Amino acid sequence: MERIDILGVGFNNLNLEEAVDFAYSLIDGTGKRIVTPNSEIVYAARSDAALKSVLNESDLVVPDGVGVVLASKILRRPLKCKVAGIELGEALLRKMAEGGKSLFLLGAKPGVAEQAAAKLREKYPNLIIAGTHDGYFKEDAGVISAIKTSGADVCFVCLGAPKQEMWMSKNREEIPALMLGLGGSLDVFAGNVLRAPKIFIKLGLEWFYRLCKEPWRIGRMMALPKFLLTVIFKGKR
Numbered sequence: 001m002e003r004i005d006i007l008g009v010g011f012n013n014l015n016l017e018e019a020v021d022f023a024y025s026l027i028d029g030t031g032k033r034i035v036t037p038n039s040e041i042v043y044a045a046r047s048d049a050a051l052k053s054v055l056n057e058s059d060l061v062v063p064d065g066v067g068v069v070l071a072s073k074i075l076r077r078p079l080k081c082k083v084a085g086i087e088l089g090e091a092l093l094r095k096m097a098e099g100g101k102s103l104f105l106l107g108a109k110p111g112v113a114e115q116a117a118a119k120l121r122e123k124y125p126n127l128i129i130a131g132t133h134d135g136y137f138k139e140d141a142g143v144i145s146a147i148k149t150s151g152a153d154v155c156f157v158c159l160g161a162p163k164q165e166m167w168m169s170k171n172r173e174e175i176p177a178l179m180l181g182l183g184g185s186l187d188v189f190a191g192n193v194l195r196a197p198k199i200f201i202k203l204g205l206e207w208f209y210r211l212c213k214e215p216w217r218i219g220r221m222m223a224l225p226k227f228l229l230t231v232i233f234k235g236k237r
């Protein structure tokens, strides 16, 4: 499938529905990977060759942020729309519930993945949650074995970016489940963090809502103007 290059990271040009169908087709027991980089991660990948390769080698790459979509328009190779990781994750698990596929939740502080599992089971009674594990572990082996023995078809890896992308890549040969790197999604599924009201999302201002709620993010968010300036002045790469 053709990808659109944004500062060296290739994005699939799909809307949410198309991305979900494609994601579902990647559930084949061979450890495929889905990443949802925002402008901060694309900007970080400019000076981090390993991260850039990991993103580009993923089986599906969708833009989780209005910054990346805006950049694609500036570069005159427009992406259809933002595909928020959490929306892709939730739409995929809805489809998994219909198709009898099972899910493993990895990440966030101890207890949060279990809380998220309980909320998701309530919302989607047919969803099979095969297991959970928190995101603050020292050794990978126990976690890999938990995912494998659960027999999960899909694993949401929620360790924050770019840690989760590097983790998925490092362990891809050992984990047969389709892995999606979904940042802080478990905190939202658990009900501990609220997404922005719909009007903010519609206006492309979810980042602003998040900044007001979590002002410590200002440092990370400064990557957005730097990213856009780089797109404008250095365009192709």
Ligand code: UDP
Residues within 6 Å of the ligand: 107, 108, 109, 134, 135, 136, 158, 159, 160, 161, 162, 163, 182, 183, 184, 185, 186, 187
């Ligand atoms: N996290 C984790 N292990 C770590 C570091 C972070 O499980 O070693 C979790 C953290 O508890 C939070 C998520 O990763 O649930 C990161 O959330 P954030 O909203 O910062 O994600 P991003 O902005 O990277 O999507």
